[in-house]
Amino acid sequence: MINTLNENNFDTMVQDGMKLVAFTAPWCGYCSRQKPILEELSKENIWVGDVNGDENPHLTTRFSIQAFPAFILFKDGKPVKSFLGLHSKNELMNKIGSSFEH
DSSP states (O other): OEEEEOTTTHHHHHSSSEEEEEEEOTTOHHHHHHHHHHHHHHTTTOOEEEEETTTOHHHHHHTTOOSSSEEEEEETTEEEEEEESOOOHHHHHHHHGGGSOO
16 A cells, blocks of 8 residues: 655655655656556555655655656655655565565
């Protein structure tokens, strides 16, 4: 399950453990193609959150998001890695590495 994040719940949701957060937009074609891949990841013990950039401009500004999809890997509420663009499941797994327990 992909967790829906917004300006009200963001800090609480990412404060503990490893969290992969995708910043997306409804008009973004790459984001639409990324969603099923994120669903697959979420079924493998990987916590995935999604921020709708159009509805949460303060979060996109706070994390300097300038293109979609954008990803930030958080550890205990702090960003530890970020990357952009459409990624396959294997590419995402390689980028997040052994940060998550399987």
